[in-house]
Amino acid sequence: MTEKYNMPDERGHFGPYGGIFVAETLIPPVQELDAAYQRYMNDPEFIAEMDADLQHYVGRPSPLYHAERWSNELGGAQIYLKREDLNHTGSHKINNTIGQALLAKRMGKTRIIAETGAGQHGVATATIAARLGLECVVYMGSVDVARQSLNVYRMKLLGATVVAVESGSKTLKDALNEALRDWVTNVDNTFYIIGTVAGPHPYPAMVRDFQAIIGREARQQCLDQTGRLPDALVACVGGGSNAIGLFHPFIDDASVKMYGVEAAGDGIETGRHSAPLSAGRPGVLHGNRTYLMSDDDGEIIETHSISAGLDYPGVGPEHAWLKDTGRAEYPNITDNEALEGFHALTLMEGIIPALESSHAMAYTMKLAPTMRKDQIIIVNLSGRGDKDMQTMARREGIEL
Amino acid sequence: MSRLAATFEALANSGRKALIPFITAGDPHPDFTVGMMHAMVEAGVDVIELGVPFSDPVADGPVIQRASERALAHKMSLRRTLDIASEFRKTNQQTPVVVMGYLNPIEAMTYEGFANAAQRADIDGVLTVDLPPEEAKEFSDSLKAREIDPIFLLAPNSSDERIKKMDEIGSGYLYYVSLKGVTGAGHLNSVDVENKLQEIRKNTRLPVAIGFGVKDAETAKTIGNIGDGVVIGSALISKIEAHLDEPELAKNEIVELLTTMRLALDSLSAS
Ligand SMILES: Cc1ncc(COP(=O)(O)O)c(C=O)c1O
Numbered sequence: 001m002t003e004k005y006n007m008p009d010e011r012g013h014f015g016p017y018g019g020i021f022v023a024e025t026l027i028p029p030v031q032e033l034d035a036a037y038q039r040y041m042n043d044p045e046f047i048a049e050m051d052a053d054l055q056h057y058v059g060r061p062s063p064l065y066h067a068e069r070w071s072n073e074l075g076g077a078q079i080y081l082k083r084e085d086l087n088h089t090g091s092h093k094i095n096n097t098i099g100q101a102l103l104a105k106r107m108g109k110t111r112i113i114a115e116t117g118a119g120q121h122g123v124a125t126a127t128i129a130a131r132l133g134l135e136c137v138v139y140m141g142s143v144d145v146a147r148q149s150l151n152v153y154r155m156k157l158l159g160a161t162v163v164a165v166e167s168g169s170k171t172l173k174d175a176l177n178e179a180l181r182d183w184v185t186n187v188d189n190t191f192y193i194i195g196t197v198a199g200p201h202p203y204p205a206m207v208r209d210f211q212a213i214i215g216r217e218a219r220q221q222c223l224d225q226t227g228r229l230p231d232a233l234v235a236c237v238g239g240g241s242n243a244i245g246l247f248h249p250f251i252d253d254a255s256v257k258m259y260g261v262e263a264a265g266d267g268i269e270t271g272r273h274s275a276p277l278s279a280g281r282p283g284v285l286h287g288n289r290t291y292l293m294s295d296d297d298g299e300i301i302e303t304h305s306i307s308a309g310l311d312y313p314g315v316g317p318e319h320a321w322l323k324d325t326g327r328a329e330y331p332n333i334t335d336n337e338a339l340e341g342f343h344a345l346t347l348m349e350g351i352i353p354a355l356e357s358s359h360a361m362a363y364t365m366k367l368a369p370t371m372r373k374d375q376i377i378i379v380n381l382s383g384r385g386d387k388d389m390q391t392m393a394r395r396e397g398i399e400l
Numbered sequence: 401m402s403r404l405a406a407t408f409e410a411l412a413n414s415g416r417k418a419l420i421p422f423i424t425a426g427d428p429h430p431d432f433t434v435g436m437m438h439a440m441v442e443a444g445v446d447v448i449e450l451g452v453p454f455s456d457p458v459a460d461g462p463v464i465q466r467a468s469e470r471a472l473a474h475k476m477s478l479r480r481t482l483d484i485a486s487e488f489r490k491t492n493q494q495t496p497v498v499v500m501g502y503l504n505p506i507e508a509m510t511y512e513g514f515a516n517a518a519q520r521a522d523i524d525g526v527l528t529v530d531l532p533p534e535e536a537k538e539f540s541d542s543l544k545a546r547e548i549d550p551i552f553l554l555a556p557n558s559s560d561e562r563i564k565k566m567d568e569i570g571s572g573y574l575y576y577v578s579l580k581g582v583t584g585a586g587h588l589n590s591v592d593v594e595n596k597l598q599e600i601r602k603n604t605r606l607p608v609a610i611g612f613g614v615k616d617a618e619t620a621k622t623i624g625n626i627g628d629g630v631v632i633g634s635a636l637i638s639k640i641e642a643h644l645d646e647p648e649l650a651k652n653e654i655v656e657l658l659t660t661m662r663l664a665l666d667s668l669s670a671s
Contacts (some may be wrong), residue, residue: 011534019534019535020532020535021503021530021531021532021535021579022530022532023458023459023530023553023555023556023579023582024552024553024554024558024562024577025553025555025556025577027532027555027558027562028555028557028558028559029557108662167465167469168455168456173456177456177457177458180458181458181459181460181582182462183595184458184459184580184581184582185580185581185582185585186580188580189559263504271582272425280509282507283504283507283508284502284503284507284530285504286455286456286458288529289507292504294504294508295508296508297477297478297505297508298454298455298477298478298504298505298506298507298508298509299455299472299477299481299504299505300455300504343557377522392499
């Protein structure tokens with residue numbers, strides 16, 4: 001690649017994907033947000049404030065950890081974990097909520113709303129809202145409220161109002177629908193902090209830019225620790241924010257392969273999965289054009305995944321573009337395989353990963369043995385598994 | 401001239417306002433809709449907006465969301481919505497029918513595929529809630545090539561520049577969303593609407609229909625006094641919802657409400 005990667009275009013298009021597909025009332029706030037984002041991303045004072053928060057409040061840089069024992073056990077490439085699980089609140093989500101909340105403050109918005117699936121983005125939003133003294137309302141599908149109840153309690157402790165969404169499939173996409181309805185009703189004082197690289201432009205680009213600190217750090221840390229670039233990157237893909245955050249700073253490094261791991265649920269062949277890039281088709285949902293799980297009539301299909309954070313029928317438009325151009329690959333991992341990844345990392349390295357991240361671990365278990373011992377994989381450990389203890393225990397028939 | 405343009409022209413010539421009901425196709429049952437459409441015409445409506453049920457209706461409040469869910473439970477779809485419009489057209493060649501919905505079902509048919517099917521169904525207009533003009537060129541062109549009007553939304557926060565854009569790309573009429581919110585919300589402010597309409601009129605000569613928050617004959621009259629037409633949706637669908645086991649009763653109540661609205665609107669031109 002000689003020309004530098006420079007997506008999206010000024011109207012938010014990644015090739016045929018992305019764009020702005022929202023009702024008219026949301027156009028002015030989306031344009032206002034884009035203007036503010038363009039302005040503050042080039043404002044040294046804003047950047048300095050954000051960097052200070054990321055360092056002192058979140059605890060960045062997060063370590064790049066050589067999982068030596070696990071690498072040896074698998075017998076192939078050397079595995080390095082990007083430890084986003086060690087961030088304050090336990091996942092990569094806070095990288096983005098800090099950026100957006102500081103933007104909200106600059107824009108004079110007093111009320112913050114968010115959608116959440118696993119609850120990690122909801123917790124990260126409630127956290128920063130508490131710190132900045134902003135009102136916070138989090139929408140969460142009622143199915144997710146039940147399976148991620150620990151995070152619901154955390155959000156409430158942090159002063160947020162958690163609204164259980166009962167419509168549709170009662171999961172992440174329905175939480176997003178409800179947050180959009182709130183936004184359109186309260187556009188004047190409300191900032192919508194979207195938790196992944198979805199939504200209308202500028203969200204996919206903006207959330208990516210806030211998450212790209214993952215890849216920038218990882219790239220430098222890898223060079224510092226090993227003297228070279230990695231051969232492969234692996235990250236799970238729900239909406240795709242932790243994956244694009246890791247991938248983006250490497251896109252122009254042609255030798256670095258990228259694997260975004262989708263949730264295959266019960267298996268792609270069963271139709272019960274959350275893998276639009278593997279088994280979906282292009283369409284329009286939640287403000288952008290991308291790959292979707294949708295039927296012949298264009299209705300969105302219910303998704304299935306053991307991990308609430310991957311249980312989403314769409315995917316960030318930039319991933320759709322990276323798939324079509326072949327720059328990244330998008331394999332998938334079933335619920336059962338993810339559980340193997342979960343246990344493997346826990347027992348081999350003493351690190352309990354989130355079920356979302358466990359999909360990346362499971363794919364790494366397939367990939368590493370196909371590579372040489374002198375090769376390097378960086379895996380994004382996007383979050384810690386504390387929130388999933390109840391789900392895991394229940395699966396194993398244990399009452400906590 | 402398109403059926404919509406002709407309808408609005410005739411109304412303007414007689415100093416009358418358009419009464420435009422919105423119902424969701426296939427709610428509460430696919431067999432109900434065609435009869436309901438004819439009954440509404442008899443009650444004096446001028447244009448019918450036929451909602452296409454969608455799994456993720458983000459611009460809609462709870463009433464229309466539930467209507468969508470009921471229709472989808474009967475496998476209603478965009479294709480079947482067009483079938484309903486076609487069936488209606490067999491015995492009514494006058495009343496314009498506008499299909500209103502979200503973009504993804506249209507994307508699934510492809511723009512050309514949908515435009516051809518809409519033409520076969522003799523549809524008059526298409527309003528796609530989540531397709532702003534910046535992304536709409538190709539779609540609008542394929543509709544206009546078949547003499548179908550692409551209809552666009554305007555909102556309280558739309559700038560003059562955007563109103564001009566809608567005027568350029570849209571035809572038939574413009575749909576002014578009277579408040580910031582979802583369908584069925586209840587805080588319409590007629591002074592605000594009146595002020596905004598003055599701004600809109602400066603930037604377009606298209607007829608302007610006003611919707612969101614119109615619940616009864618009184619609001620219809622207030623709003624009718626400001627715009628060229630009044631759209632009523634959730635208030636009608638609430639009647640369907642109140643009588644799910646007795647659709648005939650729902651139909652009667654809808655006809656009754658539309659009749660009082662017709663009278664209220666016509667009292668404007670009489671005075
Ligand atoms: C730990 C963790 N990883 C990954 C995800 C998936 O989101 P994304 O694909 O945007 O990174 C979530 C979402 O809740 C999460 O909590």
